[in-house]
Amino acid sequence: MAARNSERSFGWVTRALHWATALGVLGMLPLGVYVARMEVGYSNLWLFGLHKSIGVTIFALLAVRIVWHVVSPPPPSLPSDVAWKDQAAKWVHRAFYVLLAVVPLSGWVGSGATGLDVLVFNRITLPPLAPVSEAWETMAFGVHWVATKLLAACAIVHIAGALTRRDGTLARMVKG
Ligand code: HEM
Ligand code: HEM
Numbered sequence: 001m002a003a004r005n006s007e008r009s010f011g012w013v014t015r016a017l018h019w020a021t022a023l024g025v026l027g028m029l030p031l032g033v034y035v036a037r038m039e040v041g042y043s044n045l046w047l048f049g050l051h052k053s054i055g056v057t058i059f060a061l062l063a064v065r066i067v068w069h070v071v072s073p074p075p076p077s078l079p080s081d082v083a084w085k086d087q088a089a090k091w092v093h094r095a096f097y098v099l100l101a102v103v104p105l106s107g108w109v110g111s112g113a114t115g116l117d118v119l120v121f122n123r124i125t126l127p128p129l130a131p132v133s134e135a136w137e138t139m140a141f142g143v144h145w146v147a148t149k150l151l152a153a154c155a156i157v158h159i160a161g162a163l164t165r166r167d168g169t170l171a172r173m174v175k176g
Contacts, residue, residue, distance in 0.1 A: 001176065002176070003072075004072040005069075005072045005073060005074045005075055006075065007075055008075050009075060009172060009176050010074060010075065010172055010173055010176055011072065011176065012176060013068055013072070014065070014068065014069070014072070014074055015173060015174070015176060017061055017064060017065045017068065018173060020061055021058055021061050021062070021065070021100070024054055024057065024058045024061070025058065025100075025151065025155065026155070027054070028051065028054055028055060028058070029148060029151070029152050029155075031047070031050070031051050031054075032051060032148060034047070035047050035048055035051050049119060049122070051107075052107065052108075052111060052118050052119070052120070053119075053120045053121045055103070055104045055107050055108075056104060056108070056118065056120050056126065057120075058100060058104060059100070059101065059104035059105070059108075062097070062100045062101060066097075075172075077089055077090070077169070078167055078168065078169050078172075080165065080167070085161065088157065088161070089158075089161055092154050092157055092158050092161075093158075095150070095154050096151075096154055096158070099147055099150055099151045099154065100151075102143065102147045103144065103147045103148055103151055105129070106140045106141070106143040106144040106147060107140075107141075107144050108126065108129050109129045109130045109136065109140040110130075110136070110137050110140030110141040110144055111128075112127075112128025112129050112130045112132075112136075113128070113130045113131065113132060113133050113134075113136035113137035113140055114132070114137055115132040
């Protein structure tokens with residue numbers, strides 16, 4: 001099982017990064033909506049910690065993925081039946097890279113602005129990225145809200161595209 005990507009296939013490192021990120025994002029979208037709407041008390045405060053910890057991990061995975069793709073570039077996508085689908089897939093992949101940075105960073109900025117620590121899995125305390133301020137909090141969580149909705153929209157388009165192709169695209173990401 002090759003670790004590196006080749007001109008035609010994804011190695012296991014890229015596949016592991018992809019599926020860990022996919023699982024994380026698909027879990028975090030509903031978890032985020034839940035924590036934002038729940039009545040906060042001592043019994044459920046840990047869910048904020050879980051949301052922040054997984055979010056920061058997804059951000060770290062993005063950084064690893066970018067470095068890995070410089071070391072071992074991924075193969076180009078297989079051409080589909082129509083050009084607009086290829087363009088759409090390319091733009092969704094680009095949007096993912098931007099949103100996987102903007103979403104966690106805006107959450108980190110907003111959390112810092114509330115005055116609460118961002119504690120990753122109860123072990124590492126991250127420094128705040130903004131002063132304690134209501135204006136920063138509103139702005140950052142506004143960005144977080146919009147960016148998470150865009151991320152969800154991209155995920156729907158991406159998954160629909162992946163599941164409707166019959167040319168080995170999905171197999172390449174599953175089995176290499
Ligand atoms: C919502 C979370 C997901 C994110 C953020 C995501 C992100 C990405 C990105 C950025 C790529 C481009 C390759 C790369 O840079 O590594 C990619 C490729 C791919 N993804 Fe996802 N993905 C997600 C979920 C899924 C799911 C659930 C499936 C399957 C149903 C899937 C199937 C694929 C396939 C088949 C490719 C290869 C496309 C090609 O060869 O052009 N992804 N994904
Ligand atoms: C890819 C990673 C992440 C995803 C997909 C995600 C997703 C979400 C979603 C969907 C919401 C609900 C927004 C709404 O509808 O009101 C939310 C809220 C929230 N997120 Fe994230 N998030 C991520 C990372 C982070 C990080 C890294 C932090 C902090 C370090 C964070 C902190 C928060 C907080 C505090 C809320 C509640 C905001 C409020 O009460 O209005 N998130 N997130």
